Amino acid sequence: MRAMVLRSPGEPLEPADLPEPEAGAGDVLVRVLACGVCRTDLHIVDGELAEPKLPLVPGHQVVGELPGGERVGIPWLGWTCGECRYCRAGRENLCERARFTGYDRDGGYAELAVADERYVFPLPAEPDAAHLAPLLCAGLIGYRALRFCGDAERLGLYGFGGSAHIVCQVARHQGRRVFAVTRGDEETRAFARGLGAEWAGPADEVPEPLDAAIVFAPAGELVVAALRTLAPGGTVVCAGIHMSDIPSFPYEALWRERSIRSVANLTRQDGEDLLALAPEIPIRAEVTEYPLGDANRALDDIREGRLTGAAVLDLR
Ligand SMILES: [Zn+2]
Ligand SMILES: [Zn+2]
Numbered sequence: 001m002r003a004m005v006l007r008s009p010g011e012p013l014e015p016a017d018l019p020e021p022e023a024g025a026g027d028v029l030v031r032v033l034a035c036g037v038c039r040t041d042l043h044i045v046d047g048e049l050a051e052p053k054l055p056l057v058p059g060h061q062v063v064g065e066l067p068g069g070e071r072v073g074i075p076w077l078g079w080t081c082g083e084c085r086y087c088r089a090g091r092e093n094l095c096e097r098a099r100f101t102g103y104d105r106d107g108g109y110a111e112l113a114v115a116d117e118r119y120v121f122p123l124p125a126e127p128d129a130a131h132l133a134p135l136l137c138a139g140l141i142g143y144r145a146l147r148f149c150g151d152a153e154r155l156g157l158y159g160f161g162g163s164a165h166i167v168c169q170v171a172r173h174q175g176r177r178v179f180a181v182t183r184g185d186e187e188t189r190a191f192a193r194g195l196g197a198e199w200a201g202p203a204d205e206v207p208e209p210l211d212a213a214i215v216f217a218p219a220g221e222l223v224v225a226a227l228r229t230l231a232p233g234g235t236v237v238c239a240g241i242h243m244s245d246i247p248s249f250p251y252e253a254l255w256r257e258r259s260i261r262s263v264a265n266l267t268r269q270d271g272e273d274l275l276a277l278a279p280e281i282p283i284r285a286e287v288t289e290y291p292l293g294d295a296n297r298a299l300d301d302i303r304e305g306r307l308t309g310a311a312v313l314d315l316r
Contacts, residue, residue: 003110004295006056009047012296013058013109021106021114028066028117030074033129035108036061037290037298037311038137038162039218040076043242044103045299052103058295059313060101061136062108062115063129071129073121073136073275074113077266078105093144093265100265109295111315121271124279134162134285134310135278136271142167143274145214145239145263152212152234153177158203158226159217160192161302162310163239166283167214170274172196173281179206181222183305191286191308203229214239220246223260224253232256239263289314 001020004013023029041058043049062074080087080095087095101107101115123132142163149155155171157164158181168178172195180192180200189200199207203225213226214237223246226236233256241264254260277283286309290298298311 001111002292003057004292006045006052006058007054009045009052013045013299015293018057018110020112023114026117027114028072028120030062030064030066030072030113030115030120032062032064032108032111032113032315033071034063034133034315035059035313036133036136036138036162037295037302037313039302040137040241041102042299042302043218048242049103053105056102057106057108057110057113058102059108059110060103061133061138062101062113063123063133063136064108064113071123071125073123073132073271074101074108074115075119075121075136075140075266075271076100076102077268078119079116091267093267098265109292109313111292119268121268121275123275126279127284129316130287130289130312130314131285133312134166134287135274135283138162138310139166139278139283139285140266140270140274141239141263142214142216143170144266144270145237146170148237148261148263149212149214149235152210154179154208154211154231156181156206156210156213156226156229157192157197158213158215158222160188160200161216161305161307163216164214165191165195165286165309168192168195168197169281169283170277179208179210181206183217187308210234212237215243216240218243220244224249227253227258227260230258232258234258236260237263285310287312
């Protein structure tokens with residue numbers, strides 16, 4: 001099968017012809033239709049996350065087809081132990097022995113992928129594979145982050161890319177007011193307003209206090225900027241797996257029951273909930289499609305912020 005392979009972090013992915021993967025007991029073999037490209041993939045390829053499997057086929061937003069034709073989604077959470085204190089408490093996203101797709105296990109930058117059948121999601125018939133793929137991580141992690149915002153009415157989204165543009169749609173559906181903080185290009189701001197954000201602009205010009213903020217961009221200084229914009233009792237949720245250091249700030253910025261927290265991974269319940277909600281809204285992902293062989297170009301476009309919405313490898 002054709003695949004894009006990471007052999008050494010810091011180097012571009014290499015096109016490769018690999019033997020077809022074998023499905024073990026309890027696994028499914030999936031023909032990949034589309035695979036979303038996530039910022040996490042970029043962190044893995046750039047060597048910012050410790051110890052990926054090598055060589056590695058990245059990709060954890062996989063929409064594929066089972067031999068019977070049923071469409072399924074393979075997310076980041078690839079396996080959990082079911083026994084540790086987190087698994088037993090319904091917090092499998094924190095499993096001490098969890099294994100992740102496109103990191104500990106080969107993922108979807110390939111024509112075929114293998115997954116544990118207990119961790120794949122059945123998918124609705126619509127929309128097409130490329131537009132479903134971003135829901136499987138960008139959507140899911142964003143949705144989990146949004147949950148931690150409680151009943152916040154005024155929601156700030158810091159970094160308006162693959163994840164935020166989906167969260168914006170869910171948040172508007174829930175009746176929240178959305179403020180999009182972007183790095184400066186008018187195209188992204190217009191995109192955010194088109195999805196229901198009532199304001200889009202730079203971090204130091206947010207027009208009202210926020211009840212919650214989700215930081216998607218991997219820039220620690222945005223955490224402090226968001227904290228300084230929070231109303232009392234508000235929360236800053238950090239949605240990325242990697243971020244530059246957070247600068248120090250005076251305690252006064254945190255005082256009055258403000259909080260900062262991160263979101264890690266997903267549970268299968270998150271996936272079931274979001275995939276049930278998606279057609280109701282309905283969520284429309286904005287995608288830029290690339291052929292499999294252009295995975296490095298897709299990663300570069302994310303790195304440079306050249307995209308509107310989400311990047312997806314199209315293998316149909
Ligand atoms: Zn566990
Ligand atoms: Zn991801």
